[in-house]
Amino acid sequence: xxxxxxxxxxxxxxxxxxxxxxxxxxxxxxxxxxxxxxxxxxxxxxxxxxxxxxxxxxxxxxxxxxxxxxxxxxxxxxxxxxxxxxxxxxxxxxxxxxxxxxxxxxxxxxxxx
Amino acid sequence: xxxxxxxxxxxxxxxxxxxxxxxxxxxxxxxxxxxxxxxxxxxxxxxxxxxxxxxxxxxxxxxxxxxxxxxxxxxxxxxxxxxxxxxxxxxxxxxxxxxxxxxxxxxxxxxxxxx
Numbered sequence: 001x002x003x004x005x006x007x008x009x010x011x012x013x014x015x016x017x018x019x020x021x022x023x024x025x026x027x028x029x030x031x032x033x034x035x036x037x038x039x040x041x042x043x044x045x046x047x048x049x050x051x052x053x054x055x056x057x058x059x060x061x062x063x064x065x066x067x068x069x070x071x072x073x074x075x076x077x078x079x080x081x082x083x084x085x086x087x088x089x090x091x092x093x094x095x096x097x098x099x100x101x102x103x104x105x106x107x108x109x110x111x112x113x
Numbered sequence: 114x115x116x117x118x119x120x121x122x123x124x125x126x127x128x129x130x131x132x133x134x135x136x137x138x139x140x141x142x143x144x145x146x147x148x149x150x151x152x153x154x155x156x157x158x159x160x161x162x163x164x165x166x167x168x169x170x171x172x173x174x175x176x177x178x179x180x181x182x183x184x185x186x187x188x189x190x191x192x193x194x195x196x197x198x199x200x201x202x203x204x205x206x207x208x209x210x211x212x213x214x215x216x217x218x219x220x221x222x223x224x225x226x227x228x
Contacts, residue, residue, distance in 0.1 A: 009153065034216075043117070043203050043219030044156070089155060099144040099207040099215060100171075103156040 006104030019077040023090035030092040038087040080111045117220035125226045134189045136204030144207040145187040149200040194227040
């Protein structure tokens with residue numbers, strides 16, 4: 001039973017376009033929402049994270065939008081580049097439970113030149 | 114260099130032949146975890162450990178064992194591998210701060226094929 005649902009499974013965008021990946025969660029106790037980026041042949045690495053006390057967090061071309069009432073959050077990649085081509089995972093956790101994360105299914109992003 | 118290492122990186126084995134995948138971290142992290150990655154299913158947690166001698170089941174623990182005798186090592190043991198355990202496995206570690214969540218550092222992965 002997947003507690004964090006991610007869509008789309010795959011995404012193709014043109015260079016310079018906006019990539020949007022969505023996640024929805026069920027457990028209202030979740031209070032930490034990171035995104036991980038994984039390149040082929042590598043382990044995932046933390047990209048950006050948000051806590052529910054804010055509705056948006058931006059780091060460079062990457063932005064997380066968070067909607068607590070809808071139990072949804074999304075990753076926006078502005079001015080997408082071929083080097084952004086990777087698999088992206090959203091995740092969620094409960095801070096008081098320590099470091100345990102529940103991951104979404106993953107989105108394979110391809111940015112065409 | 115701060116890192117999580119896994120060995121072997123690739124392994125092909127036969128059903129029923131016991132195997133161990135090693136994981137080691139040099140960051141003095143308390144928390145360590147094993148995940149398996151399968152297409153369309155994302156990363157699913159197998160086992161995790163909050164500290165030495167403290168381990169607990171994740172979401173898909175059946176068919177796996179772990180141990181945490183030292184802080185830096187967290188081996189994954191498959192006593193009798195089956196073809197449905199063919200997958201990509203990741204070890205991860207994290208400082209288990211009092212505040213709660215913190216960044217998890219992943220190893221490079223072990224691709225296991227069980228025939």
